[in-house]
Amino acid sequence: MxxxxxxxxxxxxxxxxxxxxxxxxxxxxxxxxxxxxxxxxxxxxxxxxxxxxxxxxxxxxxxxxxxxxxxxxxxxxxxxxxxxxxxxxxxxxxxxxxxxxxxxxxxxxxxxxxxxxxxxxxxxxxxxxxxxxxxxxxxxxxxxxxxxxxxxxxxxxxxxxxxxxxxxxxxxxxxxxxxxxxxxxxxxxxxxxxxxxxxxxxxxxxxxxxxxxxxxxxxxxxxxxxxxxxxxxxxxxxxxxxxxxxxxxxxxxxxxxxxxxxxxxxxxxxxxxxxxxxxxxxxxRLNGRVFDAQGLDDSPRAMNEGLADYFAASLQDMAIVGKYGIGKLQSGGVRDLARPMRCPNDLLNEIHADGRILGSALWALREAFGADLIDAAVFGALTQFGDETTFQQAGELIVAEVSELVSELPEDMGPAIVDRSRAILTEFGVLDCERVKEWEGWNAGLRSELLPYMVAGKGEVGRLEAVPGFHQWYVDVPPLAAGVELKWDMQPAGGFGGVGGGSGDLDLAIRFGELVTFGYAAGLQVTEDARALVDGPMPQPEGFFSQGVTLTGACLPADGGRIYLALLNKADAPAAIVRMSRMVHQDSVAEGAAPSTDCGAER
Ligand SMILES: [Zn+2]
Structure with a gap:
């Protein structure tokens, strides 16, 4: 694997x-x-x-x-x-x-x-x-x-x-x-x-x-x-x-x-x-990486891929990209733009995979309004993109271009096309995506793409003391839960021959009821309710590195409710997460659970 x-x-x-x-x-x-x-x-x-x-x-x-x-x-x-x-x-x-x-x-x-x-x-x-x-x-x-x-x-x-x-x-x-x-x-x-x-x-x-x-x-x-x-x-x-x-x-x-x-x-x-x-x-255009309030955002580079897929598909009038070129290597990597991919649920933090979000949204627009209008609108928006244009900005520019292009149409047609375009881009999460997914059991090997969830490392990003992930996670904590146990396995990062490159080393920033937010003015500022410091990665016999923590005490809200978790990578190496698990311990933390932390205080 x-x-x-x-x-x-x-x-x-x-x-x-x-x-x-x-x-x-x-x-x-x-x-x-x-x-x-x-x-x-x-x-x-x-x-x-x-x-x-x-x-x-x-x-x-x-x-x-x-x-x-x-x-x-x-x-x-x-x-x-x-x-x-x-x-x-x-x-x-x-x-x-x-x-x-x-x-x-x-x-x-x-x-x-x-x-x-x-x-x-x-x-x-x-x-x-x-x-x-x-x-x-x-x-x-x-x-x-x-x-x-x-x-x-x-x-x-x-x-x-x-x-x-x-x-x-x-x-x-x-x-x-x-x-x-x-x-x-x-x-x-x-x-x-x-x-x-x-x-x-x-x-x-x-x-x-x-x-x-x-x-x-x-x-x-x-x-x-x-x-x-x-x-x-x-x-x-x-x-x-x-x-x-x-x-x-x-x-x-x-x-x-x-x-x-x-x-x-x-x-x-x-x-x-x-x-x-x-x-x-x-x-x-579209080669930058954005640091925003939710964490790192790779949507500019993902859109570079998504646009390359969209125009390839539109020129051929066929939604599938790489059926042979990619498919001969791995059928799960073929990109079918007729298959909807949405932000946040389909975010995998790999730019070609995440490019399918924009690619499939544009294909849906093309299916609705034809290649002439949508190719022109997308290209018109593209010429206004910069290095760090995000999904949100791109979506707004595409709607504006559609609006411009249909402005000569009768009043019962043009505005309806604009409204529907906005609705499609919102449905796919090009517009208004909150980058957060539920933390649940997950295994990269069970997805056709076979891609790990990446968290960038300091070696790649440089200037921060820890690097936030590309999206956040949530867990719904029952009232009076004794602990929430979270574990993840990482594959070794890079290194010659794929071994010896170490791995990420993650802590968790926690906020009750809303997203953790980040600022970058002087180092990394984190708005959070608690910070779970997690024991360093443990090498496993199969070559993976494992980390885990059981959140108790002040890590959890007293009356239960949704907690948001942001991964923070303290290592130079990226974290390539291939498995995740979650277990809620109701009455007491079971023996053998991952090491507990109370985030500095009893509840
Ligand atoms: Zn490409």
């Missing part, structure tokens, strides 16, 4: 935009010049001087390329090629012949106004990194491989016999078709011009570790290369940080990257559209 939880926490389609770095304006001049010279000049190789534009001197000819002595294929304005319209599962492994957008390259490699596709070949030639003593990490070799056949079409490129083929060009064609689709949709429908350059998109990403070492979440495939079970939007700044650390070559632009992990993330159109939407959102 522990291994699976660690693994699946790492493999969901993640935005790599963790830090809130400032995004520079895209270098439109350079990008435009690049495109123009690609299409109009014979000096392509000189102007667009990337090593990837020429064949490697020693390597074998790339697969799918025309033989070197053949006449160059004609450049077609409407080349034909095969794609999965959705993904291999939804399409039942049948590819569909479509018209591809024309390239802007002389040799027909897959680059145009929107995207610059590279394969990442399992061969020497990629960057080599030596992160620490004696270990070498080799990245695959980026190279655009796909070329048209002699007739100018791409119909010779089909899915490979083996899905685990780490070098296939079908991945390139999928990426080319769907990034262009996404770019042209955002440009035509919403006026997005900040991605008007060939966005680098890399398929078949894998890496090789020498000597081979086991890293959790990264299986070594039959070809000796480690599988990369994810896809990501890679802002230029994030790459630069990595590049500076490991001596990698610089990149001019943001990029999107797609792994090969025994199955190919590029074969799932929804995954491509999801990552592209992250690029649209960019690095100066």
């Amino acid at each position: 522990r291994r699976r939880l660690s693994l699946f926490a790492a493999v969901t389609l993640a935005s790599c935009a963790e830090e809130s770095t400032q995004r520079d304006a895209p270098e439109l001049d350079a990008a435009t010049a690049d495109v123009v010279s690609d299409s109009a000049s014979a000096n392509d190789v000189n102007v667009d001087a990337r090593p990837s534009d020429v064949s490697p001197p020693d390597g074998p000819p790339p697969p799918d390329a025309a033989p070197p002595d053949a006449a160059p294929p004609p450049h077609l304005e409407e080349p034909r090629g095969y794609v999965y319209l959705f993904d291999p599962i939804t399409d039942r492994r049948d590819v569909t012949e479509v018209t591809l957008p024309p390239t802007t390259t002389l040799d027909g490699h897959l680059k145009n106004h929107a995207v610059d596709v590279s394969n990442c070949l399992k061969e020497p030639g990629g960057p080599v990194v030596m992160p620490f003593g004696g270990i070498t990490v080799t990245l695959c070799h980026e190279l655009p491989v796909a070329r048209p056949a002699a007739d100018g079409h791409y119909l010779h490129i089909e899915p490979p016999a083996d899905e685990a083929d780490g070098n296939d060009s079908f991945a390139e064609v999928m990426m080319y078709a769907f990034v262009t689709k996404a770019h042209d949709y955002f440009k035509a429908r919403h006026g997005v011009d900040w991605l008007d350059f060939p966005l680098p998109a890399i398929v078949n990403l894998q890496f090789k570790i020498t000597p081979p070492l086991p890293i959790p979440g990264f299986t070594v495939g039959a070809n000796g290369w480690s599988e990369f079970p994810n896809a990501a939007y890679f802002p230029r700044e994030t790459w630069e940080a990595l590049a500076a650390q490991f001596g990698l070559p610089p990149r001019e632009h943001d990029s999107i990257i797609f792994g090969q992990a025994g199955h190919d993330f590029s074969y799932d159109a929804s995954v491509i559209l999801h990552e592209y939407t992250h690029a649209v959102i960019g690095t100066d």
Whole structure:
């Protein structure tokens, strides 16, 4: 169980935009010049001087390329090629012949106004990194491989016999078709011009570790290369940080990257559209974490995921995101926006899972009022989002956009749409969510997502003496109860190999009848009625860490009633809670219960 939880926490389609770095304006001049010279000049190789534009001197000819002595294929304005319209599962492994957008390259490699596709070949030639003593990490070799056949079409490129083929060009064609689709949709429908350059998109990403070492979440495939079970939007700044650390070559632009992990993330159109939407959102929106009166709030980053899912689903007119890309790893991770998820009950404190709250709410709006209105309203709101926009602010902005868009409608229609929109966003908890859940028996292994409840650690948050959780808990205490026993098990946090990373160390802030509240002006201020100091985490034989406490005396209200509990993490490591339990001791605290505390006073 522990291994699976660690693994699946790492493999969901993640935005790599963790830090809130400032995004520079895209270098439109350079990008435009690049495109123009690609299409109009014979000096392509000189102007667009990337090593990837020429064949490697020693390597074998790339697969799918025309033989070197053949006449160059004609450049077609409407080349034909095969794609999965959705993904291999939804399409039942049948590819569909479509018209591809024309390239802007002389040799027909897959680059145009929107995207610059590279394969990442399992061969020497990629960057080599030596992160620490004696270990070498080799990245695959980026190279655009796909070329048209002699007739100018791409119909010779089909899915490979083996899905685990780490070098296939079908991945390139999928990426080319769907990034262009996404770019042209955002440009035509919403006026997005900040991605008007060939966005680098890399398929078949894998890496090789020498000597081979086991890293959790990264299986070594039959070809000796480690599988990369994810896809990501890679802002230029994030790459630069990595590049500076490991001596990698610089990149001019943001990029999107797609792994090969025994199955190919590029074969799932929804995954491509999801990552592209992250690029649209960019690095100066929805990457922050908010400290509010209820605790930490990750709804900005969750909304980044929820919006990426929503636009992926809306562009495909299909509510399911990642049926193949995620589903081949873990069926419980597939995100079906037609399945309502609500705040607070469905909060799991993991941004992709919590993104489903916004995603499913927007899908419900789309079902009610159609894609045209809701896409426009959501995008209009999105352009006003900042780094720390929350569910509540986003919900208000979306209602305001709907209101604006329907203002020309007759009086018996427009206001009704606005009212219903507000009602749907409230029903899903995008609006007016109080982040509190009942503390009851819970086991992460019994939920399809297999995700623990996280409480951030001081190592991640820094400036506070203890870190409040993302949401609070309540327990209804009967009158005259002798004690309330609360226990939780945590999986080890991080650490190389998934062990040795320690765990969270939680205390409980308690308030009678209302939420604990927090202020952050000078350290952490807590408005509470009692504080339960809990014994430190005890390592268990199976590798978990356990904590527990029995609340008595002044921890509990004299006449019973609802108590609210906020978790406070004193450790640097995050708490990853995989099991919780609660027991009310009515007459006396039973023997063997967790250690008691009276919070400093008898009742
Ligand atoms: Zn994402």
